[in-house]
Amino acid sequence: MPLLKTPCSFRAVYVQLETQKDRGVNRVKLCVNSVTDWVADTGKMWRDAEQALTLMWLLSGISYGMCHSPPGRPRLTTCRSPEKETFTCWWEPGSTGGLPTSYHLYYRKESSLEVFECPDYHKAGNNSCYFDKRHTSIWIMYNITVVASNALGKAYSESVEIDVMDIVRPHPPENVSVTFMQTTNSPYFLVRWRPPRNTDTRSGWVTIKYEVRTKIEMSRKEEDSNWESYSAGKQLEFSIYSPQPGTNYAVQVRCKLDQGLWSEWSPSAFIQIPDNMSDTQNVVMITAVTLTVVIFLLTAGVLTVKMKPVKHFLLPPVPEPKISGLDTQLLKSGKSEEIFSALITPGYPQIAQSPDRQVECLVISDCDEEMDFDDKAHLENQKIENCLIDNAQKVSQNSIQITLNNSQDLNTTLSTVSNQLSATSSVLAEPQQLLHLYCNGSRVKAQDQNTQISYESECENVNINPAGLTGYVEVDKEKQDQKPLVGEDYSMVSDIISGNILVLQDSIPAQGHKEVKCDKTSEAEESGGVFEPLGYLETLTTFSSGS
Amino acid sequence: MKKTTVLQVCVAFVLCSPQAVTGSPVDCPDQDTAGTSCTISLEKLLERAVQHAELIYRVSEESKLLFDEMLISFGMNLHVPEGTMCAPKTVPVPMSKSEIQQISDKWILHSVLILAQFWIDPLVDVQTSLENYENAPSALVNRSKWMSSKLMSLEQGILVLSRQILGEGGLALEVPEETPERFVSSSSFETVRRDYSAIYCFRKDAHKMQTFLKLLKCRQIDKENCTFF
Numbered sequence: 001m002p003l004l005k006t007p008c009s010f011r012a013v014y015v016q017l018e019t020q021k022d023r024g025v026n027r028v029k030l031c032v033n034s035v036t037d038w039v040a041d042t043g044k045m046w047r048d049a050e051q052a053l054t055l056m057w058l059l060s061g062i063s064y065g066m067c068h069s070p071p072g073r074p075r076l077t078t079c080r081s082p083e084k085e086t087f088t089c090w091w092e093p094g095s096t097g098g099l100p101t102s103y104h105l106y107y108r109k110e111s112s113l114e115v116f117e118c119p120d121y122h123k124a125g126n127n128s129c130y131f132d133k134r135h136t137s138i139w140i141m142y143n144i145t146v147v148a149s150n151a152l153g154k155a156y157s158e159s160v161e162i163d164v165m166d167i168v169r170p171h172p173p174e175n176v177s178v179t180f181m182q183t184t185n186s187p188y189f190l191v192r193w194r195p196p197r198n199t200d201t202r203s204g205w206v207t208i209k210y211e212v213r214t215k216i217e218m219s220r221k222e223e224d225s226n227w228e229s230y231s232a233g234k235q236l237e238f239s240i241y242s243p244q245p246g247t248n249y250a251v252q253v254r255c256k257l258d259q260g261l262w263s264e265w266s267p268s269a270f271i272q273i274p275d276n277m278s279d280t281q282n283v284v285m286i287t288a289v290t291l292t293v294v295i296f297l298l299t300a301g302v303l304t305v306k307m308k309p310v311k312h313f314l315l316p317p318v319p320e321p322k323i324s325g326l327d328t329q330l331l332k333s334g335k336s337e338e339i340f341s342a343l344i345t346p347g348y349p350q351i352a353q354s355p356d357r358q359v360e361c362l363v364i365s366d367c368d369e370e371m372d373f374d375d376k377a378h379l380e381n382q383k384i385e386n387c388l389i390d391n392a393q394k395v396s397q398n399s400i401q402i403t404l405n406n407s408q409d410l411n412t413t414l415s416t417v418s419n420q421l422s423a424t425s426s427v428l429a430e431p432q433q434l435l436h437l438y439c440n441g442s443r444v445k446a447q448d449q450n451t452q453i454s455y456e457s458e459c460e461n462v463n464i465n466p467a468g469l470t471g472y473v474e475v476d477k478e479k480q481d482q483k484p485l486v487g488e489d490y491s492m493v494s495d496i497i498s499g500n501i502l503v504l505q506d507s508i509p510a511q512g513h514k515e516v517k518c519d520k521t522s523e524a525e526e527s528g529g530v531f532e533p534l535g536y537l538e539t540l541t542t543f544s545s546g547s
Numbered sequence: 548m549k550k551t552t553v554l555q556v557c558v559a560f561v562l563c564s565p566q567a568v569t570g571s572p573v574d575c576p577d578q579d580t581a582g583t584s585c586t587i588s589l590e591k592l593l594e595r596a597v598q599h600a601e602l603i604y605r606v607s608e609e610s611k612l613l614f615d616e617m618l619i620s621f622g623m624n625l626h627v628p629e630g631t632m633c634a635p636k637t638v639p640v641p642m643s644k645s646e647i648q649q650i651s652d653k654w655i656l657h658s659v660l661i662l663a664q665f666w667i668d669p670l671v672d673v674q675t676s677l678e679n680y681e682n683a684p685s686a687l688v689n690r691s692k693w694m695s696s697k698l699m700s701l702e703q704g705i706l707v708l709s710r711q712i713l714g715e716g717g718l719a720l721e722v723p724e725e726t727p728e729r730f731v732s733s734s735s736f737e738t739v740r741r742d743y744s745a746i747y748c749f750r751k752d753a754h755k756m757q758t759f760l761k762l763l764k765c766r767q768i769d770k771e772n773c774t775f776f
Binding site for chain 2: 008084085133134135136138139140163200202203204205207258259
């Protein structure tokens with residue numbers, strides 16, 4: 001028997017039974033939909049027909065169950081409000097059940113029981129519902145349900161309760177642009193953007209907050225560098241400093257409203273940083289700095305080495321007072337002898353022949369006069385205190401002027417002596433100079449106090465030694481038998497008058513003459529070399545007489 | 548000598564001048580309702596009020612999250628917002644931006660004041676109740692304490708604001724007679740539920756307060772940008 005073919009979508013079953021008795025062949029005509037199968041059966045037609053019928057009914061029942069069903073339950077996936085003034089909900093359909101299914105969204109507000117239907121199914125795309133401003137209320141709960149319905153039935157989704165303030169998620173910021181700003185020392189790139197569309201950020205209805213992130217794009221390498229995020233507050237631009245030169249950056253921005261959810265990241269904006277940004281600057285700066293350091297070190301070294309000359313050059317030393325011959329080192333050592341000896345240089349001390357300073361006493365008495373021994377006092381009174389020595393001579397300050405009161409003859413003699421003295425050179429220059437005192441024809445009287453011999457003496461040479469060294473004046477007699485210097489023979493000293501006059505006694509008593517010796521010794525000689533500064537030139541008049 | 552005297556004068560100047568510099572925005576606390584000599588500009592007052600409200604809202608958000616975590620750790624799954632958890636207010640609050648756009652400044656201030664006054668006591672209750680929990684996180688307890696204190700200062704600030712904007716007696720303060728029902732906690736579950744709903748609803752109202760104040764500030768300060776929403 002040929003198979004029954006039963007297509008699924010049959011509408012009617014047409015069974016036609018035809019029997020043809022005359023031929024004895026039972027033909028069962030089975031017309032199914034557009035297909036009609038003629039079944040010819042001889043003899044067993046009735047039985048087959050019954051089987052076919054039951055089979056057909058069974059199949060129709062099964063196929064109807066397979067191809068048509070009520071819809072499956074849809075599911076609300078997400079609801080979102082981009083600006084807290086409108087919101088949209090999306091759902092996911094379940095199975096359709098083979099039949100065209102329609103979806104409806106119904107909602108109920110918090111405290112009321114009235115059910116409303118979605119105001120706009122199309123604005124937000126398929127399977128969505130858009131609530132515009134008129135239909136959006138905030139701070140109340142929406143109870144939302146989606147119903148799927150088809151010919152065979154309906155399906156309800158699970159209800160969802162939402163509050164608009166909880167589902168706020170803005171659109172991403174728009175018109176993100178990046179520009180590179182090349183300033184002198186701190187290059188940066190500036191990111192700018194606009195707020196997301198339709199969002200009221202100015203009235204205070206929402207408080208918006210932005211976030212920027214950047215990444216270095218490496219085209220060749222497989223691995224990507226990480227994003228770096230920066231918080232940008234409410235502003236619409238952001239500067240990122242010190243980018244790496246020669247790299248490509250990608251920049252993205254996103255935003256958030258109040259305490260809600262972050263938006264999607266905006267599409268990337270790219271920027272290429274030029275390569276030679278500040279390399280030359282860096283090189284120049286580095287060389288300049290090193291040069292400065294080197295120069296500085298050199299100057300420091302030079303200064304430390306040549307400290308003194310530089311110091312003298314910059315700060316010339318102030319001249320200090322100095323005494324020539326006075327060595328401060330000697331003062332410190334404390335030896336006075338050396339000091340004083342050092343002081344006495346040939347040119348020092350200068351004999352400033354001030355009038356009253358130099359005192360030379362040359363006492364020459366008249367030898368003709370015979371005086372008694374008793375008149376010694378008289379003699380003393382007469383002469384020696386009157387001995388004045390005047391040093392005020394014209395040419396040489398070493399001239400000695402000797403005046404005596406009692407004898408005019410002596411005066412002339414002495415004036416001659418002074419003339420002679422003036423003719424001589426400086427006493428100081430020739431230490432051993434001997435001054436000769438010439439007595440021209442004059443008589444010099446001397447009286448020896450011990451003897452009463454007076455004699456007429458001839459001119460005697462009076463040697464005046466500058467007392468620079470010896471300090472005494474020698475009187476040379478014309479006679480050969482000159483006595484040694486008084487300093488060597490103190491036995492001849494008979495008297496000392498006024499401290500620096502020694503009276504000598506001549507050792508030729510036989511002649512009966514008194515010889516006058518005018519010796520000059522210095523007290524310095526007697527004291528054995530102790531030097532008196534003022535007494536460098538001392539004269540001593542002696543009376544030599546026979547002892 | 549001269550240098551030292553000059554230096555002393557300069558130091559004295561520097562020390563004394565901040566008082567003169569900061570004198571212009573006089574530091575008046577928001578709570579100062581009796582100070583007659585103390586004045587603060589409207590701008591600053593509004594700014595402070597907005598900052599207060601924003602901060603309170605943020606802290607309430609954090610409190611709710613902390614409470615959620617705590618409930619998870621307790622093993623409870625409270626899905627609170629089943630509609631009627633939040634106590635209805637006596638004064639209807641506008642529900643959308645367009646509605647808010649239409650209401651007056653007086654109405655805004657009125658609403659905010661009512662909300663602030665409503666929540667002072669319940670927050671104190673929540674705080675005391677939280678302290679009785681076994682494992683309540685200290686952050687949550689601290690935040691609830693903080694919120695109740697800040698809410699009181701916000702209320703004072705709103706009173707000052709209303710006096711400045713609306714003048715004396717601008718706000719007809721009707722003391723809301725509704726006393727929130729004191730739940731006699733039958734079980735710990737109920738207590739937890741109550742506390743959670745309090746925090747949840749307070750968060751919502753805090754958001755309302757901050758939104759109203761922000762709009763009010765915009766209206767008062769920057770009229771051009773705010774008239775067209």
